[in-house]
Amino acid sequence: MSSLTNSTVSHYIDVRSDTVTKPTASMRQAMFEAEVGDDVYGDDPTVLKLQSMAAKLLGKEAALFVPSGTMGNLISVLTHCNMFGSEMILGDQSHIYFYEQGGSATLGRVHSRVVQTQPDGTLLLSDIEKVIRPFPANDDHFPITKLICLENTHNRMGGKILSVEYTNSIGELCKKHGIKLHMDGARLMNAAVELNIEPSKLVESCDSVSFCLSKALAAPVGSIIAGTVDFIKQAKRLRKVLGGGLRQSGILAAAGILSITEMPKLLKNDHENAKILAVGLAKIDGIDITASEVQTNIVVINLNSDKLSIDAPTLASKLKANHKILISASEITRIRFVIHYMITTENIEFILRQIQHELDQYRK
Ligand SMILES: Cc1ncc(COP(=O)(O)O)c(C=O)c1O
Structure with a gap:
């Protein structure tokens, strides 16, 4: 470093x-002027505004402002894999597997089942199908496949875009097997802009999405996770226990609003x-x-x-x-x-x- x-x-x-x-001049001005409150009490109007705008942008019922992409992924994985012996399927080059200190295992006791990431950032449907555990089944040997994680754009594969069709095909597979789908969309906006489509379209078959405001979108701090109201309710509890419950975070959310409107x-x-x-x-x-x-x-x-x-x-x-x-x-x-x-x-x-x-x- x-x-x-x-x-x-x-x-x-x-x-x-x-x-x-670094934050743009208009971000710094918006941060200076931000109306704030204690967000742990749900009192920060600027955070609430950002969350509601982000939920709409991603086509989900609700969203939550979190301090980082790593925390957003961790909270999402832990929320979906909320029982002992849970397993998630993800790519060997995915950020969650490669760069996040194995946090899902260390902090969440979630087992990773890894398949090869293809050069275009996808995971082969046939590779995934092969490793989905037979469940329900009367075999106590196996963990239970609860989650599949994708990444769009794919960092280690050089910013590759996952298409709507590809993500939907994995969504179908998840539905068939009763598995949840999480999208690490740290750079989802790059994909949406390049394809000239709404970001919501890229994650319509995902149960949760994490999305970074602090990368090319220039906010100083922060990510968003989005999903159903129930998912976000659980996620908010986990955010608190991980130390991510911030107080007057409208100062940060004010920049985040410009990340999704201006950047x-x-x-x-x-x-x-x-x-x-x-x-x-x-x-x-x-x-x-x-x-x-x-x-x-x-x-x-x-x-x-x-x-x-x-x-x-x-x-x-x-x-x-x-x-x-x-x-x-x-x-x-x-x-x-x-x-x-x-x-x-x-x-x-x-x-x-x-x-x-x-x-x-x-x-x-
Ligand atoms: C694809 C992807 N996911 C998640 C993250 C983690 O984001 P953060 O650095 O905000 O924890 C990154 C960071 O580079 C990333 O590239």
Whole structure:
């Protein structure tokens, strides 16, 4: 993790993640002016307004403001898997499985049944069908399949979009087996904007959705979970026990309201910049990427070790030290760039030039 201070980081071109976005001027103004109350008592009008707008946006009965996407996923999983021996089916590359410290197991005693995530972010229907436990059945050996989790857009698969048809097909499967469907929609708005459809359409067959305000939508803090009134009632109890019951959180919700009203129109531009970056990277010898596969704001590349004698973390430190560019390189050859509203097309061109310049010094 970076130890850059706020004043130094502003001089950097930061494409490590879309979580680095800072609140816009209008967000800061709205936060300043927000009408607030104690949200644990249900008294904060701005939080209530955000929750009602978000429920409508996602086509669900109710919504809840939570501090983070990780907490939103955890609360959703725990709410659905509320009995001993519950199991959820999810992808081996999903954020919930890969990046959330196994919280569902540690804190919720929920067992994960993992299937392979496909390059397009989907899980194969046939893979899922194979691992659904036979229930009801008189066999005490097995956990009980309670939940399937999907992710749209898919972070580790490079911002891939799950289509309405695909999600509905998993929804059908869930209905057939009496299983709930949760969507980790941290970047659902990116998918909706790119497909030019309502976000609600993408999650119509999901029992719950989590959705981040603090990524490309620029809010400083916060996520939303949505589902039925009963689901949200249970979720609210869990939010409290996890320490997520906030008090005058209308200050944060005020920014969140602009995240869902003002920010979506900027996402298309992020996607276009991501494509410019991908096309440029594909032209640099030694970088493996299929530019046409980039769909939203995430670009993932691999450095070809047959052609280059530099690894990803070293390239990241060179770009930072020599050019004030921050990229995400936590694996040996893999690099992730995430484009957001603070990144211009000129920034992208600069990044491309400096990567070319650095790699030229490490050719085999
Ligand atoms: C797909 C996905 N889900 C959930 C999260 C977790 O969000 P947060 O960082 O707010 O906990 C992230 C964060 O990057 C994510 O990419």
